[in-house]
Amino acid sequence: MFLLLPFDSLVANLLGISLTVLFTLLLVFIIVPAIFGVSFGIRRLYMKTLLKIFQWATLRIERGAKEKNHPVYKPYANGIIAKEPMSLEEEIKEIRRSGSSKTLDAPEFELSDIFYFCRKGIETIMDDEVTKRFSAEELESWNLLSRTNYNFQYISLRLTVLWGLGVLIRYCFLLPLRIALAFTGVSLLVIGTSVVGLLPNGWCKEFLSKHVHLMCYRICVRALTAIITYHDQENRPRNGGICVANHTSPIDVIILASDGYYAMVGQIHGGLMGVIQRAVVKACPHVWFERSEVKDRHLVAKRLTEHVQDKSKLPILIFPEGTCINNTSVMMFKKGSFEIGATVYPVAIKYDPQFGDAFWNSSKYGMVTYLLRMMTSWAIVCSVWYLPPMTRQPDEDAVQFANRVKSAIARQGGLVDLLWDGGLKREKVKDAFKEEQQKLYSKMIAGSHEDRSRS
């Protein structure tokens, strides 16, 4: 069969031509703008179109649900219990006051005290602040992705057709395009930085390294169809500082690094990640740790301090939560990066979940599955706020400083500010917290002059 039939050669020709056209379009509309950092505005137009479609779909769902008398939205999306926070002492006093007729000047134990703990416990079973941060946020209205469909039953033929069309577009058109772009971006990064690494240290190397990094990250941003709005860019991190941000997914790195030139910190991985890490460190001094070194907090602190003290080195990018949280709240910041004494540049990142949820639930999905889910969503839309720099005041310690930065980030991004540790995703809560509750209660019934509590 070494003679192609005329029909087959025609098909082969057409295929060749269409691929060439596609490639040229790709190059002109996506890669070249990425290199120069300009934008044609195609992605924003896409986003506006999608919003109109979602609005129409939501109206249809509401109308359909009213006809069939089904509840559409999940009730009490933010919590089932409405209460104002009161201290342990106040609440127990209230229970006692409503229970007994005695006057309360001797606050000793009453049988009714048990109701306080009972009620608190049952309330947290009904709804608590922590466990819901470790799974994807539930949307109020449907965005035509079956993965976010919790409550929306079959409404109409038109909606189903639209959903089917969406599947076709996402999987057959957008996904191959995005994979091609991602491939281009990553390979350019590895090759580019390795080549730049061969140059002698100096002004030229730095300039090229910066632009290679930026260019490749911008291509990756387009590979995810990420539509990012940067606010307050005059507060962008400078050399010798530390940039801290809330963590929702590995994509955070790409989003921040496509707008600024940072030194990354992290553990060396194997596989493709490792290849990328080893390549980029040739062009500019990122801080990579071996697996064994990560446990040694002093070593980590020492290397970071050395890095920030050298004013010519780039700002470090750190995510102090230590794990991915679902972007509705900010959890405890680990104090390590706040002890170093450098200027901290806080950054708040807030994703719009309507176009695609960026949260990486690492206990549910591996990295590859996660990236595929990202690439088959409509888009990743987010806002980045650069907050003014903060330094540690002389009268606060590292923990208080960390909390201050965390509150600023939470306030800007519209996230809930929690004191709980993100590590609770995998580990049990420390007993010290229970002991604190017990201490509070014993202080109340034993009275302060008889307090025999061990400190």
Next chain:
Amino acid sequence: MGSRASTLLRDEEIEEIKKETGFSHSQITRLYSRFTSLDKGENGTLSREDFQRIPELAINPLGDRIINAFFPEGEDQVNFRGFMRTLAHFRPIEDNEKSKDQNGPEPLNSRSNKLHFAFRLYDLDKDDKISRDELLQVLRMMVGVNISDEQLGSIADRTIQEADQDGDSAISFAEFVKAFQYL
């Protein structure tokens, strides 16, 4: 394009639970999605570990006792009906219920049932009496290591003295209810 959580809870089941516990339709669906989010094993039942994964419950000094109250005698798993039945004890009494007929079965969140729930938290061996030891155990759970044995003992003695009326140095359910006369 089917949905996930809601279709697993059929309308007839929701009606039954509504009748038994008094929760509204939307409250039941909300609590059902809470139940499924706690159910990490996705087998339709909760185990003790599922409860202990809630940090705010794990730091509650009486957390373990409260968790135990959900599980029927000798069992390690609780299904959604059992979950709702226990939660129903704490549903606030609404005004339109106060004048319901007295002949029907007592609602789960009646005052008496609430007190019975609390009584069972104290009474571990289920002999319908709270002995001094059982009271001491619960007190120890609530105060931790911060109060000495003697002081705790005297608090327990005083409490039993005040509530005990038939002189058996233990608190029966009737005496327990009397102590909460105005609650």
